[in-house]
Amino acid sequence: MIDEHEIPKGSRLYFGKSAKLKRGIEATASELLENTGFEEIATPFFSYHQHQSLNEKEIIRFSDEQNNLVSLRADSTLDVVRLMTKRLGRSTKQNKWFYIQPVFRYPSLEVNQIGAEFIGNDDLSSSIELCGEVFKKFDLFPLVHISNIKIPKMIARELNLDLSIFERAELHKILSLNIDWLEKLACLQNPKDIDVVIKIVPDNIKVELEKMKALYEKLDYKNVHFSPLYYVNMRYYDELFFRFIEKNSTLAKGGSYKSEGMESTGFGLYTDSLIETIMREK
Secondary structure (H helix, E strand, C coil), X not given: CCCCCCCCCCCCCCCCHHXXXXXXXXXXXXXXXXXXXXXXXXXXXXXXXXXXCCCXXXXXXXXXXXXXXXXXXXXXXXXXXXXXXXXXXXXXXXXXXXXXXXXXXXXXXXXXXEEEEEECCCCCHHHHHHHHHHHHHCCCCCEEEEEECHHHXXXXXXXXXXXXXXXXXXXXXXXXXXXXXXXXXXXXXXXXXXXXXXXXXXXXXXXHXXXXXXXXXXXXXXXXXXXXXXXXXXXXXXXXXXXXXXXXXXXEEEEEEEECCEEEEEEEEEHHHXXXXXXXXX
């Protein structure tokens, strides 16, 4: 029997101070994004295309009146890009959009997000700086990890390794190969050490490390670590990628991606994690 006051596991309830803080975070982010040229978009809760961005096991689905599969919104990025390029592109030239809305994952997980997409832009530094500015408003300076999704893919292909080794961060299996340049790459964290590693890695890996270095050098935000072997199985982030982390809580993620034939960049800031971090710290 389910009590009348129970809510499903994974859903969110905010009241009093936490509800006020949530609105404050959203208002702060909205003002900052609008001041940097972004306009707001609110996408439908329902979509026909969520399977193109996520593992189908994560999607909550049902049928429409024509018996077509409909998904409860589980990701906002590709919906924003698709709607702007396919449906609204003729009526606006705006290419910088932000959204403040939840996504839903199977079986009953609710994730509140503040996200932004810069369509047709390949400079990820602006996304990192924007996240940093939001955190700064709440006296937070979390560590940002910069990685490049291409690097573990290349290594797995060339050394005939399973990508799951990188996805599960099984460092011992990587080190057991006794490849000097791979060991140095696995241990690379401090951006100041990247030039030493660039000299010894294969040429194709060198190109991707140079992209990480160039991104770091554009940033004013300096609380940065490199994670060149980090891998996450995403359908769209395919190159440079970042994560803001505070005491094992991921506060934001973002990266570069290709959609509808265009290079774009974006991020998602996890409102729920940020609220919990601020309330814990304050």
